[in-house]
Amino acid sequence: MPPPAAPLFFLSDLDGGGAQRTTINLVRHWPEDRTRPVxxxxxxxxxxxxxxxxxxxxxxxxxxLRRAFLPLRRLIRRRRPELVYSTMVGANIVAATSVIGLxxxxxxxxxETNSHxxxxxxxxxxxxxxxxxxxRAAAVVALSEGVRxxxxxxxxxxxxRVVTIHNPVDVDDFQKRARGSARPWPGEGPMVVAAGxxxxxxxxxxxxxxxxxxxxxxxRLAILGEGSDREALMRFADELGVAERxxxxxxxxxxxxxxxxxxxxxxxxxxxGFGHVIVEAMACGAPVVAFDCPHxxxxxxxxxxxxxxxxxxxxxxxxxxxxxxxxxGEFAQxxxxxxxxxxxxxxxxxxxxAYAGLFDDLCAAARH
Numbered sequence: 038m039p040p041p042a043a044p045l046f047f048l049s050d051l052d053g054g055g056a057q058r059t060t061i062n063l064v065r066h067w068p069e070d071r072t073r074p075v076x077x078x079x080x081x082x083x084x085x086x087x088x089x090x091x092x093x094x095x096x097x098x099x100x101x102l103r104r105a106f107l108p109l110r111r112l113i114r115r116r117r118p119e120l121v122y123s124t125m126v127g128a129n130i131v132a133a134t135s136v137i138g139l140x141x142x143x144x145x146x147x148x149e150t151n152s153h154x155x156x157x158x159x160x161x162x163x164x165x166x167x168x169x170x171x172x173r174a175a176a177v178v179a180l181s182e183g184v185r186x187x188x189x190x191x192x193x194x195x196x197x198r199v200v201t202i203h204n205p206v207d208v209d210d211f212q213k214r215a216r217g218s219a220r221p222w223p224g225e226g227p228m229v230v231a232a233g234x235x236x237x238x239x240x241x242x243x244x245x246x247x248x249x250x251x252x253x254x255x256x257r258l259a260i261l262g263e264g265s266d267r268e269a270l271m272r273f274a275d276e277l278g279v280a281e282r283x284x285x286x287x288x289x290x291x292x293x294x295x296x297x298x299x300x301x302x303x304x305x306x307x308x309x310g311f312g313h314v315i316v317e318a319m320a321c322g323a324p325v326v327a328f329d330c331p332h333x334x335x336x337x338x339x340x341x342x343x344x345x346x347x348x349x350x351x352x353x354x355x356x357x358x359x360x361x362x363x364x365x366g367e368f369a370q371x372x373x374x375x376x377x378x379x380x381x382x383x384x385x386x387x388x389x390x391a392y393a394g395l396f397d398d399l400c401a402a403a404r405h
Contacts, residue, residue: 183332
């Protein structure tokens with residue numbers, strides 16, 4: 038059997054997003070019988086830094102991602118990893134560029150986090166560069182079957198080089214922090230919780246409109262996260278007449294207590310690559326209502342049993358599904374009971390072992 042691979046993981050930053058959380062979870066839960074990955078970060082700052090908790094990354098000191106090219110190249114030449122893993126479009130392009138011309142280039146594994154078709158914010162040049170990077174990779178990891186299908190078709194990739202591996206979630210840790218936690222908000226009434234960056238992708242404008250339609254008039258809505266759309270969302274909540282029932286605490290380091298005490302969790306995204314937070318909500322016992330957006334929620338939720346899937350972008354349907362969960366305690370309890378064990382499919386140790394197995398196979402094939 039070949040010796041275990043010694044991978045280098047590359048992140049653009051430590052912003053508090055799913056890609057950063059996923060990569061840190063992989064490093065933390067890497068199988069003990071494999072060589073522990075080295076984590077390199079273009080800019081090792083951001084609200085996700087507390088997630089490191091004992092992991093010591095190599096800070097490449099690049100203020101902008103494109104300036105990480107030379108520091109990453111020097112690190113690769115110095116450490117000579119057999120394989121480099123990267124995630125998100127920009128970091129994937131930088132990683133692919135950094136190994137050009139090396140005498141012993143490492144294998145590349147690129148992880149794609151989103152549907153390029155649905156997001157609509159990539160220029161033709163960016164999509165072309167991403168396709169170029171993915172064609173240079175030994176493997177491309179898609180977070181869901183929908184993203185995988187798009188990558189094969191749009192980037193002209195061989196299907197056998199694109200694999201689906203879902204996001205790793207530290208389910209045990211979430212459940213431990215959820216148990217016995219205090220309710221993190223004052224006052225009475227059911228709380229609907231949502232979480233994510235305050236950007237157009239997450240569809241919080243649609244969620245606010247749906248929330249304003251709820252028949253459950255004593256419900257409140259907490260949107261956890263930070264981003265460029267904060268002021269616009271607050272103005273919209275005021276226009277809808279629901280501002281007094283909205284809580285927006287910004288970035289929350291530990292969302293487990295919010296999820297554990299939520300009457301419902303809502304995912305209103307226009308698009309996703311997977312929907313990491315859905316699994317976290319299920320692990321903590323929150324009944325989940327999610328848009329069946331491209332792509333990911335349908336890979337996680339069994340509609341009507343472990344959560345509720347709603348046609349994408351349909352705010353009326355989202356409001357009706359939330360009202361059902363808030364108004365039917367027996368139905369909500371069934372979702373809670375089925376969601377907790379269903380979350381274990383995505384446990385971090387299992388997903389980390391899937392990545393380690395992929396890396397082992399790629400390295401063994403390259404040696405022969």
